Amino acid sequence: MRITLSLKFAADLLTSLRFFLGLYIIHFSVYETTQGVASASTLLWIAWVTDLLDGPISRLDPRKVQTWIGRHDLTADVTVALGCWLFLTFSDLIPMWIGLGYILLSALLLLYFKSEHLAWGLQAPPYGLMILNALKYAPTYGMLLIVWIAFVVIVTWPRFPKHTLPEFLNGMKALFKR
Numbered sequence: 001m002r003i004t005l006s007l008k009f010a011a012d013l014l015t016s017l018r019f020f021l022g023l024y025i026i027h028f029s030v031y032e033t034t035q036g037v038a039s040a041s042t043l044l045w046i047a048w049v050t051d052l053l054d055g056p057i058s059r060l061d062p063r064k065v066q067t068w069i070g071r072h073d074l075t076a077d078v079t080v081a082l083g084c085w086l087f088l089t090f091s092d093l094i095p096m097w098i099g100l101g102y103i104l105l106s107a108l109l110l111l112y113f114k115s116e117h118l119a120w121g122l123q124a125p126p127y128g129l130m131i132l133n134a135l136k137y138a139p140t141y142g143m144l145l146i147v148w149i150a151f152v153v154i155v156t157w158p159r160f161p162k163h164t165l166p167e168f169l170n171g172m173k174a175l176f177k178r
Helices: 002-030 033-059 073-090 097-115 116-122 124-137 140-155 160-176
Strands: none
Touching: 002 033, 002 073, 033 073, 033 124, 033 140, 073 097, 073 116, 073 124, 097 116, 116 124, 116 160, 124 140
């Protein structure tokens, strides 16, 4: 029981850390562009590492109990994407009207559709633009993000094409059937 509680606590700690990292990424928009992009990209990478680890650690719990923090894992993911988007906006790497418009549109779509799959998809533009800006202003960090994505796809390969991708595509199809 003690190991189980410790594992669940560790998973929740990683998820909580990801939430706060997402908020802290915004902080780097006050720095000079190259330094800010490098620092924000580093925190994004750390957040992605916690995302890869928290689920498997949590699933080691033989009781299969989901905690409140575990149920809000997607909230932590979306907070990281939002932090990246606000970083890009406040760093003037994207125009303010586009940055705030995307946030408003995303919020309205999520409120209307209430779809976790839509939330997955809405994370792609902030991450894609973070990678592009990292490649431009801090290439080593941009490559780190790309290599990490490739690593995660390889490590999760059996699950990715059989479960994750079909689940996402079916969830998106369901939005259009409403």
